[in-house]
Amino acid sequence: MKKNGVMGKVVTLAILGTILLSSIATAAQPELNAYTIWSERYAQAIFSAFTKDTGIKVNWMRFSSGEVQARLEAERKNPQVDVVFGNMAEAFVNGIPKGLFEPYKPQGAERIPDAFKDTDGYWTGVAIDPICFMFNTRFLKDHNVGAPTSWQDLLRPEYKSQLQMADARTSGTAMYRILSIIEAMGEDKAYVYQKKLNDNVQIYTKSGAGGALPIARGQAAGGIFFLVDALEMQQKGYDVTISYPKEGVVAGIEAMALVKGAKSPDLAKKFLDWASTERMQRIYEGSQINLIPSNPDVKISNPGLDMSTVNVLPLDIKWAGDNRDRLVERWINEVLR
Amino acid sequence: MRSFDKSTRLDPALVPLWVGLWGFLGLFVLYPLVRLIYIVFTTDGGVSLINLIKVLMSWYNRKAFFNSLALATAVSTTGTFIGFLFAFAVTRIPLPQPVKWFLGAVVVLPFVSPPFTSSIALTMVLGPNGLLLKLLHAPDFNIYGFWGTWIAETLTYFPVAFLTLTAVLKAIDPNLEDAAMSMGNTSWGTFRTVTLPLSIPGLANAFLLLFGSSLADFSTPLVMAGHSFPVLTTQAYLQITGMYDIQGGATISFILLVPALLVYLLQHYWVEQRSYVTITGKAGAPSVVKGGRFFAEALILTIISAITLFIIFLYSIIFLGSLMKVWGIDNSFTLENYVYVFTVGWEAVKDTVLIAIISTFIGSAIGVTTGYLINRKDLPWRKTLEFMSLLNYVLPGTVVGIAYAVAFNSGPIVLTGTMSIIVALCVSRYDATGIRATIASLQQIDPSIEEASLSLGASRFTTFFRVTLPLIMPAVTTGMRYLFVVSMTAVSATIFLVSVRWSLLTIRILECITELLFAQAAAFSVVLVLIVFFAIGAIAVLFHIIYPNYYRQLRRL
Numbered sequence: 017m018k019k020n021g022v023m024g025k026v027v028t029l030a031i032l033g034t035i036l037l038s039s040i041a042t043a044a045q046p047e048l049n050a051y052t053i054w055s056e057r058y059a060q061a062i063f064s065a066f067t068k069d070t071g072i073k074v075n076w077m078r079f080s081s082g083e084v085q086a087r088l089e090a091e092r093k094n095p096q097v098d099v100v101f102g103n104m105a106e107a108f109v110n111g112i113p114k115g116l117f118e119p120y121k122p123q124g125a126e127r128i129p130d131a132f133k134d135t136d137g138y139w140t141g142v143a144i145d146p147i148c149f150m151f152n153t154r155f156l157k158d159h160n161v162g163a164p165t166s167w168q169d170l171l172r173p174e175y176k177s178q179l180q181m182a183d184a185r186t187s188g189t190a191m192y193r194i195l196s197i198i199e200a201m202g203e204d205k206a207y208v209y210q211k212k213l214n215d216n217v218q219i220y221t222k223s224g225a226g227g228a229l230p231i232a233r234g235q236a237a238g239g240i241f242f243l244v245d246a247l248e249m250q251q252k253g254y255d256v257t258i259s260y261p262k263e264g265v266v267a268g269i270e271a272m273a274l275v276k277g278a279k280s281p282d283l284a285k286k287f288l289d290w291a292s293t294e295r296m297q298r299i300y301e302g303s304q305i306n307l308i309p310s311n312p313d314v315k316i317s318n319p320g321l322d323m324s325t326v327n328v329l330p331l332d333i334k335w336a337g338d339n340r341d342r343l344v345e346r347w348i349n350e351v352l353r
Numbered sequence: 354m355r356s357f358d359k360s361t362r363l364d365p366a367l368v369p370l371w372v373g374l375w376g377f378l379g380l381f382v383l384y385p386l387v388r389l390i391y392i393v394f395t396t397d398g399g400v401s402l403i404n405l406i407k408v409l410m411s412w413y414n415r416k417a418f419f420n421s422l423a424l425a426t427a428v429s430t431t432g433t434f435i436g437f438l439f440a441f442a443v444t445r446i447p448l449p450q451p452v453k454w455f456l457g458a459v460v461v462l463p464f465v466s467p468p469f470t471s472s473i474a475l476t477m478v479l480g481p482n483g484l485l486l487k488l489l490h491a492p493d494f495n496i497y498g499f500w501g502t503w504i505a506e507t508l509t510y511f512p513v514a515f516l517t518l519t520a521v522l523k524a525i526d527p528n529l530e531d532a533a534m535s536m537g538n539t540s541w542g543t544f545r546t547v548t549l550p551l552s553i554p555g556l557a558n559a560f561l562l563l564f565g566s567s568l569a570d571f572s573t574p575l576v577m578a579g580h581s582f583p584v585l586t587t588q589a590y591l592q593i594t595g596m597y598d599i600q601g602g603a604t605i606s607f608i609l610l611v612p613a614l615l616v617y618l619l620q621h622y623w624v625e626q627r628s629y630v631t632i633t634g635k636a637g638a639p640s641v642v643k644g645g646r647f648f649a650e651a652l653i654l655t656i657i658s659a660i661t662l663f664i665i666f667l668y669s670i671i672f673l674g675s676l677m678k679v680w681g682i683d684n685s686f687t688l689e690n691y692v693y694v695f696t697v698g699w700e701a702v703k704d705t706v707l708i709a710i711i712s713t714f715i716g717s718a719i720g721v722t723t724g725y726l727i728n729r730k731d732l733p734w735r736k737t738l739e740f741m742s743l744l745n746y747v748l749p750g751t752v753v754g755i756a757y758a759v760a761f762n763s764g765p766i767v768l769t770g771t772m773s774i775i776v777a778l779c780v781s782r783y784d785a786t787g788i789r790a791t792i793a794s795l796q797q798i799d800p801s802i803e804e805a806s807l808s809l810g811a812s813r814f815t816t817f818f819r820v821t822l823p824l825i826m827p828a829v830t831t832g833m834r835y836l837f838v839v840s841m842t843a844v845s846a847t848i849f850l851v852s853v854r855w856s857l858l859t860i861r862i863l864e865c866i867t868e869l870l871f872a873q874a875a876a877f878s879v880v881l882v883l884i885v886f887f888a889i890g891a892i893a894v895l896f897h898i899i900y901p902n903y904y905r906q907l908r909r910l
Contacts, residue, residue: 056864077853080594091762094763178481186594218495235480252679
């Protein structure tokens with residue numbers, strides 16, 4: 017009978033051990049904790065440069081835009097990170113009324129144009145990323161069609177079930193695709209158009225970049241992407257063609273913000289100051305990160321990033337953030353149905 | 354059976370054990386669930402059904418509900434069937450030992466590799482412009498939707514059925530089959546009247562496990578289902594991660610509870626009402642395992658060979674992908690993807706292995722105890738305990754993950770960002786297989802064997818460790834293997850629990866895939882699979898060290 021008690025102790029100890037291990041794990045020195053939506057290579061380059069410059073260690077994780085937002089919301093009462101770096105501006109706008117962020121105007125952000133930062137200092141834009149078309153060059157050749165240069169071109173019968181693009185529910189890319197179409201043709205027409213476009217879609221991918229590899233490998237003909245992802249495919253050596261619709265596209269703003277209730281607000285502010293400088297945005301080109309710097313002082317030499325011939329439409333970030341949920345609902349109900 | 358139960362009814366030594374188990378389940382199953390239900394059924398602080406109504410009003414969610422059921426039914430049917438074929442081949446057809454070992458190793462591949470990688474390999478093989486379609490000059494078909502998800506989930510989950518059913522078929526006393534044969538029954542007749550009926554608890558368990566797995570799986574549909582075939586888990590996941598709507602996502606997954614619980618109850622009562630005692634301790638020496646007729650054997654072997662070859666084909670693509678510079682463009686050999694795994698990804702590898710080892714040991718201790726107490730001891734609320742112990746498994750991972758994130762982020766117990774939250778989740782969620790396997794194999798063991806030991810003067814402790822445990826050891830190791838594997842590969846639940854301090858391999862693989870680092874993702878997968886195989890081997894060795902006399906004891910019975 018006593019021996020059965022031994023087993024009880026084993027199980028109880030096991031459970032206690034589980035709980036005890038947590039206290040060991042939580043005892044850590046002050047380090048900056050951050051979420052980012054930037055791909056690992058990009059984030060690695062930025063955060064390690066910050067560590068090199070300041071000696072502050074950064075613990076960071078990469079998630080999709082929506083996941084970052086969901087985590088911030090779940091952790092609201094006990095924030096796990098101090099800084100969000102590189103989420104889309106409209107996601108920050110969406111999170112402000114939910115009390116996820118704290119306003120802070122970083123030193124060094126003065127040179128960043130007002131269009132790329134929040135007037136109250138809730139978020140600061142660090143990079144600009146336009147929407148573009150990316151097609152498999154061989155597919156275009158085999159089907160004897162030129163690269164699409166208009167939104168209407170995407171409705172060509174050659175592309176039936178051949179396009180891959182991001183799902184509006186998870187992807188920032190998809191949101192900016194929808195915003196581009198709305199800015200180019202007005203909201204109601206945009207949804208009629210998207211319903212037609214739906215016939216040519218093979219699959220909507222979870223992440224914005226998700227369709228890029230299938231297109232590069234010829235599993236699909238093409239799709240709509242952020243320029244950064246399209247240029248990345250070219251950089252890797254895949255033969256893809258990038259083009260823009262003449263009616264215009266909008267450009268995403270990648271921003272950063274201080275998390276409300278951050279455990280190390282001082283380190284966070286130090287990071288935000290540092291990341292607003294010219295020095296940080298110069299890392300893009302050096303590390304082959306194909307983003308357009310938000311700081312006009314940072315010069316770029318990559319012709320792929322030259323927007324002078326592209327019709328980039330103005331975007332009301334506030335409107336986009338406030339209407340995001342409604343636009344996605346509408347997409348589910350009118351486009352997917 | 355009853356008399357045995359009653360004799361230990363008020364055993365005071367079991368009280369702390371019982372209280373401990375309830376404490377564990379209360380904290381890691383009930384508490385998060387209550388917090389979750391609170392989220393679902395309140396709006397602005399007041400109780401309301403608005404969330405539920407909002408979700409049910411959406412045509413897309415209703416479609417997802419029926420899709421989930423259809424998919425789970427299809428997957429568990431085909432998965433159980435294929436699993437049974439493999440298990441039958443391994444236990445009843447006289448194949449050379451290396452072939453059996455090889456089959457077992459290949460079959461677990463889809464199960465032990467992270468779901469994202471197998472799905473992606475499948476699209477490369479059967480998807481648009483797919484390798485196999487080109488090879489066979491087959492016309493393109495759109496794999497995204499029901500077909501792709503069905504194939505991928507069947508491949509991923511039939512190994513669960515295989516492992517469960519192998520344990521069950523091994524436990525069936527071959528003397529019974531011998532007896533049927535010697536009484537003039539044909540091998541098909543023997544199969545139909547002896548082997549199959551005795552496998553029913555195993556089949557039902559396998560079906561339940563597969564149904565639950567398919568209902569709860571979100572990663573396969575996320576890659577394969579696309580927008581044309583929405584299922585509830587992806588809907589819940591997308592609602593949370595895409596619409597930033599935890600309440601909506603929690604509500605959608607709450608709806609999943611209904612079919613999941615229904616299937617569980619059905620299976621439960623169906624299996625419970627029959628007796629499947631086959632290890633009675635009264636049998637003579639077992640003879641050689643008898644197989645079926647030549648034609649049936651050839652058919653089974655053909656089917657399983659085709660499936661095995663397909664899996665090998667799929668995984669060689671992942672393996673090759675991990676060794677190439679740029680897949681499809683620059684196919685030159687490189688090891689840099691592995692360098693990446695062992696430098697940039699090293700933290701995740703270390704964390705994952707540590708978490709899996711801790712989960713396996715804590716989980717199997719709790720699992721065996723739970724299964725044993727439920728089946729052998731007539732303790733109060735044991736049905737409730739059994740139900741609770743399976744609840745986290747029945748719940749979709751996304752829901753459990755979010756419930757944990759909500760419950761342990763604030764309030765009396767704060768565990769976010771720690772390793773224990775991940776361990777607690779793995780244990781409470783994936784113990785189910787161990788518990789079910791323990792119960793299933795205890796159902797086949799006549800309590801009179803234990804009674805004999807007790808009446809010969811052995812203590813209950815000695816009886817448990819020297820008699821019961823060795824007899825159910827296959828079930829225990831099945832549970833351990835399963836726990837280790839799923840702790841290594843879990844995605845849906847842990848995705849909300851990984852933190853800047855504790856990361857996991859599968860999440861890294863998902864990130865690699867999202868970031869189009871296919872080669873790195875493939876290398877991560879290969880490393881993960883190797884670790885799992887190593888661990889499975891280690892568990893087998895451990896088992897032989899603890900119970901060197903196991904097989905001899907069995908033979909003596």
